[in-house]
Amino acid sequence: MVKFLPLKQAVAENLHDGDAVAFEGFTHLIPTAAAHEAIRQGFRDLTLIRMTPDLIYDQMIGMGMAKKIIFSYVGNPGVGLLRRARDSIENGFPRSIEIEEHSHAGMANAYEAGAAGLPCAVFRGYRGAGLAAVNPNIKSVTCPFTGEVLAAVPSIRPDVSFIHAQKADKKGNVLVEGIIGIQKEAVLAAKRAVVTVEEIVDNFDDLHPNLTVLPRWTIAAISVVPGGSHPSYTHGYYARDNTAYLEWDEIAADREKFQAWMQANVIERTADDFAARVEHLRSAA
Amino acid sequence: MSGFTPNEMMTITASRALKNDDVCFVGIGAPSAACNVARLTHAPDITLIYESGTIGTAPDVLPLSIGDGELCDTAVTTVSVPEMFRYWLQGGRVSIGFLGAAQLDKFGNINTTVIGDYAHPKTRLPGGGGAPEIATSSKEIYITMAQTRRGMVEKIDFYTSFGHGDGGDHRQRLGIDTAGPTLLITDLAIWKPDPVSKEFTVVSLHPGVTRQQVQDTCGWIVKFAEELDETPAPTELELTTLRDLQARTKAAHEGSGKEKAA
Secondary structure, three states, X not given: OOEEOOHHXXXXXXXXXXOEEEEOOOOOOOOHHHHHHHHHHOOOOEEEEEOOOHHHHHHHHHOOOEEEEXXXXXXXXXXXXXXXXXXXXXXXXXXXXXXXXXXXXXXXXXXHHHHOOOOEEEEOOOOOOOHXXXXXXXXXXXXXXXXXXXXXXXXXXXXXXXXXXXXXXOOOOEEEOOOOOOHHHHHHHOOEEEEEEEEEEOOOOOOOOOOEEEOHHHOOEEEEOOOOOOOOOEOOOEOOOHHHHHHHHHHOOXXXXXXXXXXXXXXXXXXXHHHHHOHHHOOOO | OOOOOHHHHHHHHHHHOOOOOOEEEEOOOHHXXXXXXXXXXXXXXXEEEEOOOEEOOOOOOOOOOOOOHHHHHOXXXXXXXXXXXXXXXXXXXXXXXXXXXXXXXXXXXXXXXXXXXOOOEEEEOOOOOOHHXXXXXXXXXXXXXXXXXXXXXXXXXXXXXXXXXXXXXXXXXXXXXXXXXXXXXXXXXXXXXXXXXXXXXXXXXXXXXXXXXXXXXXXXOOEEEEEEEEOOOOOHHHHHHHHHHHHHHHHXXXXXXXXXXX
């Protein structure tokens, strides 16, 4: 049954060294505060799963926490490359990592299959694409009815998924709205799910009946962290800090600069610092 | 007519290729600008789809990422990412996939994955994202990029998205029933695939551009159509629309950092 916990405790209870973990959020609702807490607690040998690894996986890879990444777009969206991930893949710094690369369609189908309890996903994909030749987890199956050859990838079943969401009610049901991405599938595919939220409200009685609500019994822990997805955004609360994404390109370009930034902005901080970071972005939401 | 830059010429030419009834899956960067200029000029009812799940979006400023809030705020509807790729793209509902490219060959194959060897890359690029399936499930593909010898190469290092492969009927041989790349718009010219070989051929030069300039900025031996057109220069409306859009975009993206917390 869901527990309301301080983020530090929610991460400590649910993430372990060696876990396969997904911190999901498709540009929107990225669980940055949860990722930073995981960095402070110093987990090792993680398999990081995410469609768009983004800044938080650049940070975790740069801190040497990952042994493997499973992904479909290892870039800084709209800006360019992820320079800590590149350093690891190109130069083995600070450690070499194994990569398993898919397309977005492949990852999305694999999460959905995970949520549906299936061993694999079947879809029309990777036709003519070079990934099929370098990723042994991309295979094909023949449709028994039409004979069409389709792509197959194993389902994604994380040990634990972290997401950020708008709000929870007092019972622990969680609302996700806006660009809902892959949040629902990431939670339902995982053995455990931890959700950070902007706020807790009394009840969801006034919500539209078809909104994306994750029932409380699908979630292990909820932590209230206002601003917890900065520099990503939370629809209805604060806007995306595009400037921070542009600045990250410079910070991550240099190993020492990266370490200094991580020390000052992650290691020596707490989840409580996030609220102030989005203050100037609230009016734009 | 005031002056215009090659990049403006490229974006505006690309925008003209889109029709009011198109359903366009939009790549970020140059395609995104072109698609929104089309929407703000001759194609007000065009359906623009971004892979974050936003369908029928009409952003006032160009998004920095494919998932900016502006896209969701202005969309007809926003769906989950699995639904986007399964029902809308794989389901055959996208008429045009509009892609950019880091590396492109003359058959419209695109590489955005690695420069060098895949296992030991010289440069690790972001990868395909949605592109591998956009390239094969959209009815047609338009590509837009500025010409450089580094970008337009004889042989790409990795087939991120399949165009016409080795040319000819390579798509059909792989069981791909969509048309693939049918149009390439650069900062210098409009290119279309040869009907048989599928090699991109220059069919129109932008105003003031020479054949030599096109060849000098392209890594393969360029084929030109027998009758070359000149691309019409941007109209005042097209230029104003693009510049206003870019000015709004710049102001919006800079604005988010103005009062940054310590």
